[in-house]
Ligand code: SF4
């Protein structure tokens with residue numbers, strides 16, 4: 001019986017650092033064009049609701065928002081349902097989506113997994129009133 | 132299933148799974164054993180059925196590209212490729228050459244990591260944990276390459292009706308080549324272990340043998356049937372995408388046992404590595420979809436039907452899409468390779484020892500989520516564990532609880 | 535290939551006309567449901583290396599029929615043949631292939647479970663196969679099925 005071939009590997013690996021990363025705090029950096037968290041630029045959005053129709057996971061709902069004196073519908077993204085396929089990004093006729101390579105973070109708070117237009121417009125109105 | 136001759140009185144039925152340390156998948160095997168030898172085997176499935184075929188009839192053609200990819204985590208790109216091939220067949224779309232080559236690139240990367248996974252899992256089932264760890268470490272590089280090309284390390288979502296969804300910038304080529312060369316070198320090392328290690332040879336050679344005619348009659352597919360000496364490979368017999376332009380060999384072996392199936396997979400990894408290199412060298416230039424942008428994809432679908440067949444890492448994968456002219460498909464039939472291999476392959480377990488069953492089963496490269504597509508069932512048989520052994524030997528009692 | 539094989543059209547002439555699909559090596563033929571066993575038997579006799587890829591039942595609610603597609607791969611010819619048969623919806627019965635082509639076993643089980651097509655002569659048909667037990671009387675892929 002010959003010596004098992006694997007012995008060499010085993011000995012070599014005895015003196016090496018473990019390859020497994022402890023995440024967190026250690027982190028694997030995703031590649032630059034990783035399909036990560038995406039946001040909507042509501043200033044660009046024309047409320048066509050194409051993204052909500054095309055989303056395969058039904059993660060986008062159109063919510064009514066009062067902007068000035070007009071009422072418009074804007075997409076709200078639920079990252080709990082989203083499968084990060086980026087179909088919404090490529091289908092948007094005005095390229096309103098802002099993409100990033102950030103991985104979605106697990107969180108117990110609801111706000112982290114929803115991205116809704118309300119806050120965006122609240123911030124905007126408060127900015128315009130203060131200035 | 133087929134039953135070997137046995138004296139019924141001393142037969143004991145053992146449930147293996149759906150949760151079992153030796154079987155890493157939610158499936159249940161009912162083995163009837165006499166002493167140490169299996170006389171009857173029977174597969175109980177349904178633990179992972181999610182109703183994807185039903186759901187696919189209720190989503191649009193474009194949403195289905197992403198839905199069907201979720202049938203299976205490991206071979207998601209080939210599921211997408213088979214589906215879009217069926218829809219292209221229905222619509223009569225010609226795919227641009229660059230997209231064809233990019234599809235081959237992603238599918239071959241997937242084949243490499245899928246085969247490395249099953250080689251590692253079989254090593255673990257045999258109790259060879261060191262090899263498992265080492266192979267999984269190196270497999271991570273292929274996952275990284277998939278992330279580099281498609282944008283996600285698991286779910287590629289790369290295929291699109293008419294072409295692919297992203298292009299490959301030329302600066303990524305060197306990175307892919309670097310890692311692929313490393314994998315090739317490591318695979319040579321692992322091949323030596325698989326071919327020479329006395330423990331692996333003893334546990335796998337002559338175990339779970341399927342002869343050529345048996346394998347064909349039971350309609351087995353993929354590396355399982357190629358391990359029995361049949362040259363059945365969709366890439367060869369029904370070339371799709373760019374496989375009619377890319378040179379490759381179909382790896383076959385004649386032994387038909389567990390070891391032969393694993394050696395076929397190792398051979399296929401080399402072929403895939405060569406194909407990836409060939410694609411990187413000969414990647415044609417041009418568009419990746421037949422329209423100006425992906426937004427201009429047609430919204431009308433003709434009445435008719437289309438068939439898509441690809442060679443998934445586990446064997447032939449077939450999609451049959453029927454359309455009645457509406458934006459949603461009328462019927463999407465998915466036939467995954469694991470369905471045939473798991474259910475029809477149980478004949479190989481007859482007359483084998485109980486200890487070899489996990490090895491034989493793992494050598495089919497079973498993928499349960501691929502095989503089943505509806506709702507989770509609760510397992511009512513866990514009470515069996517509490518039955519004393521003496522009672523289990525009582526045939527009538529066993530009959531009562533399993534029927 | 536050192537043996538030469540007869541043309542597919544000649545072999546299946548008595549059952550119907552073999553028509554090509556868009557791709558060069560894919561064909562389909564429409565036949566009477568009663569002749570499915572003799573077709574498969576004949577193909578196995580003449581060509582030998584034939585395996586069954588899948589059985590695709592499609593429910594046409596309007597016409598009241600279920601179309602059962604037998605998709606066969608004939609390895610020596612490199613031909614993919616779809617044998618189409620139509621059976622009535624309310625009496626969905628067809629002969630089983632399981633004794634001449636054991637590979638059809640699981641495909642028939644699946645079609646029986648999800649579409650309710652009864653394959654006469656298949657002893658392995660059982661419900662539930664993939665579905666949960668409480669859905670034992672239901673056939674979810676039929677078009678008139680509604681989730682509860
Ligand atoms: S990435 Fe996909 S799943 Fe997520 S919101 Fe966009 S379309 Fe929906």
Ligand code: SF4
Nearest residue numbers: 045046048049051092
């Ligand atoms: S597709 Fe673009 S423009 Fe249309 S609703 Fe979505 S984000 Fe707004």
